[in-house]
Amino acid sequence: MSQQNGSRSTEGARVELQELVRVFxxxxxxxxxxxxxxxxxxxxxxxxxxxxxxxxxxxLAGFEPVDSGRVLVxxxxxVRVSPQDRDMGMVFQSxxxxxxxxxxxxxxxxxxxxxxxxxxxxxKAHEILELVGLEEHxxxxxxxxxxxxxxxxxxxxxxAIEPRVLLLDEPLSALDAKVRTGLRDQIRQxxxxxxxxxxxxxxxxxxxxxxxxxxxxxxxxxxxxTATPAELYSRPTSAFVAHFVGVSSRVPATRDNGTVVxxxxxxxxxxxxxxxxxxxAVLRPEDVTISADGTGSGAVVHKSFLGATTRVTVLVxxxxxxxxVRSDQASDxxxxxxxxxxxxARDVLISPRGEEDVLEDV
Amino acid sequence: xxxxxxxxxxxxxxxxxxxxVWRGFVLGVAGAYFLIPLYAGLRFSFQDDAGHWSxxxxxxxxxxxxxxxxxxxxxxxxxxxxxxxxxxxxxTTIYIHLHLPRLRRMLEFVTVLPIVIPPIVLILxxxxxxxxxxxxxxxxxxxxxxxxxxxxxYRSLDAGISAIDLRTLVEASRSLxxxxxxxxxxxxxxxxxxxxLSASVLTLALVLGxxxxxxxxxxxxxxxxxxxxxxxxxxxxxxxxxxxxIGTWLLITVMVSLDRSESRRSRRKAEVA
Numbered sequence: 237m238s239q240q241n242g243s244r245s246t247e248g249a250r251v252e253l254q255e256l257v258r259v260f261x262x263x264x265x266x267x268x269x270x271x272x273x274x275x276x277x278x279x280x281x282x283x284x285x286x287x288x289x290x291x292x293x294x295x296l297a298g299f300e301p302v303d304s305g306r307v308l309v310x311x312x313x314x315v316r317v318s319p320q321d322r323d324m325g326m327v328f329q330s331x332x333x334x335x336x337x338x339x340x341x342x343x344x345x346x347x348x349x350x351x352x353x354x355x356x357x358x359x360k361a362h363e364i365l366e367l368v369g370l371e372e373h374x375x376x377x378x379x380x381x382x383x384x385x386x387x388x389x390x391x392x393x394x395x396a397i398e399p400r401v402l403l404l405d406e407p408l409s410a411l412d413a414k415v416r417t418g419l420r421d422q423i424r425q426x427x428x429x430x431x432x433x434x435x436x437x438x439x440x441x442x443x444x445x446x447x448x449x450x451x452x453x454x455x456x457x458x459x460x461x462t463a464t465p466a467e468l469y470s471r472p473t474s475a476f477v478a479h480f481v482g483v484s485s486r487v488p489a490t491r492d493n494g495t496v497v498x499x500x501x502x503x504x505x506x507x508x509x510x511x512x513x514x515x516x517a518v519l520r521p522e523d524v525t526i527s528a529d530g531t532g533s534g535a536v537v538h539k540s541f542l543g544a545t546t547r548v549t550v551l552v553x554x555x556x557x558x559x560x561v562r563s564d565q566a567s568d569x570x571x572x573x574x575x576x577x578x579x580x581a582r583d584v585l586i587s588p589r590g591e592e593d594v595l596e597d598v
Numbered sequence: 599x600x601x602x603x604x605x606x607x608x609x610x611x612x613x614x615x616x617x618x619v620w621r622g623f624v625l626g627v628a629g630a631y632f633l634i635p636l637y638a639g640l641r642f643s644f645q646d647d648a649g650h651w652s653x654x655x656x657x658x659x660x661x662x663x664x665x666x667x668x669x670x671x672x673x674x675x676x677x678x679x680x681x682x683x684x685x686x687x688x689x690t691t692i693y694i695h696l697h698l699p700r701l702r703r704m705l706e707f708v709t710v711l712p713i714v715i716p717p718i719v720l721i722l723x724x725x726x727x728x729x730x731x732x733x734x735x736x737x738x739x740x741x742x743x744x745x746x747x748x749x750x751x752y753r754s755l756d757a758g759i760s761a762i763d764l765r766t767l768v769e770a771s772r773s774l775x776x777x778x779x780x781x782x783x784x785x786x787x788x789x790x791x792x793x794x795l796s797a798s799v800l801t802l803a804l805v806l807g808x809x810x811x812x813x814x815x816x817x818x819x820x821x822x823x824x825x826x827x828x829x830x831x832x833x834x835x836x837x838x839x840x841x842x843x844i845g846t847w848l849l850i851t852v853m854v855s856l857d858r859s860e861s862r863r864s865r866r867k868a869e870v871a
Contacts, residue, residue: 299772319769332769334770345774393770394774
């Protein structure tokens with residue numbers, strides 16, 4: 237990428253989705269969904285299939301009408317503005333390059349639609365292709381490019397028009413793992429360099445946590461929690477978020493004022509405002525440690541090698557608890573081995589027993 | 599490949615030979631079925647009444663009474679039908695795919711109806727119902743031919759649209775600022791070229807060979823003229839029908855070749871780059 241392009245930047249817009257409702261038959265795809273995106277910010281919409289994240293993105297793009305609610309871009313309601321007039325670049329999940337056009341013509345398409353003259357738009361298209369590292373492939377047609385290259389051209393095409401908002405609809409999901417990681421970093425670098433307000437839909441939590449300034453976890457057409465990746469991971473406001481973002485185990489525990497008793501040890505509660513008496517502790521794999529002990533209360537039931545660490549599932553008093561162990565230590569553990577288990581976290585989250593949603597009383 | 603063809607590669611030699619002979623036999627019978635009538639027609643076209651080889655029938659075609667009128671009427675009807683069909687069916691099929699996909703089955707059913715309902719029933723019904731000014735115009739036939747060509751045209755277009763990710767292409771185009779007509783012209787139609795070409799070829803072939811409706815509507819198109827002129831001179835009528843067949847083939851070949859060379863040119867340009 238050339239240095240001369242490094243200075244290029246656009247003014248990001250402020251985006252506000254207010255109480256969006258979209259109903260398909262009996263399904264409320266969006267059920268009063270709201271979200272604020274600051275200028276130049278990258279917000280990821282994360283959630284399971286059918287949670288409404290793609291519908292929200294399409295409503296923002298103008299491809300999906302809303303039954304009620306407002307879509308504000310820099311304070312102007314664009315609900316009635318057609319997609320071609322919203323000035324938003326979009327990269328799609330499936331390969332969306334125009335098969336009849338070369339890479340450079342694809343990138344120049346939006347400029348052509350804006351009346352930019354041939355010479356200027358071709359120069360600009362080459363400049364943007366250089367920005368995504370594809371200057372050598374400008375004359376190639378989509379069928380001559382790999383999946384990763386096609387998505388980079390699609391990204392170049394979307395940013396060539398200098399959109400006020402960039403929309404990414406699971407653009408990496410069709411790519412293999414290695415290409416996905418590389419393109420993920422490239423998208424983030426470009427987004428930061430150009431300071432384009434970006435909304436990114438994904439069902440991959442790793443993608444969301446590694447790329448976004450903030451992540452909005454969605455469920456049943458509503459935002460469950462919008463927070464920075466670190467806050468979302470360490471301070472989930474619902475068991476659903478705790479389960480969906482990262483890995484967690486629910487362990488029945490007893491309360492003792494500001495602590496919970498877990499395997500004989502009192503641990504401070506992170507959300508003491510919860511008043512329920514019957515509670516579960518929500519534990520991350522790194523909140524717990526195990527050690528080989530022939531008289532320990534746990535038994536190893538499963539191991540998953542993750543590289544530097546191994547995730548060990550331990551059965552303790554009828555409950556499965558997942559624990560991350562350094563792989564060199566985990567190699568000594570076998571199925572059925574007895575282990576001692578204890579909590580190493582400074583404090584733990586609690587949730588009403590049997591209720592998936594609540595970590596705090598509202 | 600290895601896993602897919604053990605039966606063939608592993609089959610004993612006599613059995614393979616038998617399969618090859620059987621294939622050749624089927625191909626030969628099918629070929630004879632098509633080629634013998636063509637050969638008979640061509641031979642008859644180049645013979646005189648005494649059975650001698652002669653070019654008189656071919657040479658005499660242009661000067662025959664009514665030939666040029668019938669020929670140009672057929673061409674006119676073919677082009678009008680083609681234009682009407684494409685204008686009607688291309689946007690309709692695209693719209694159904696994009697906005698009313700649930701109606702695809704119904705449209706498929708509707709477009710099959712012209713195959714199920716005999717042309718004679720269609721034209722007799724229309725002739726009773728159509729206003730006089732329309733009945734007096736040969737373009738009534740074009741309207742009827744649009745209906746007749748619908749099964750072939752819809753299937754060609756449907757296959758062409760199904761081969762591309764229409765919705766994503768349209769949305770990508772619109773997000774880049776293209777209007778509906780710009781998207782249709784610059785994105786959809788170029789990517790539907792093969793489907794449109796196939797629909798056009800089938801429509802032209804159908805119109806240039808249609809007889810029933812034209813004769814019942816009392817218009818002398820080329821097939822009707824051939825039929826009528828047969829009673830005057832069978833050699834000339836057969837020569838015209840043979841040339842009409844060859845002309846249609848040539849037209850189809852030219853259209854397909856043009857499309858192929860265009861695709862090759864695009865590919866070569868990209869490969870060079």
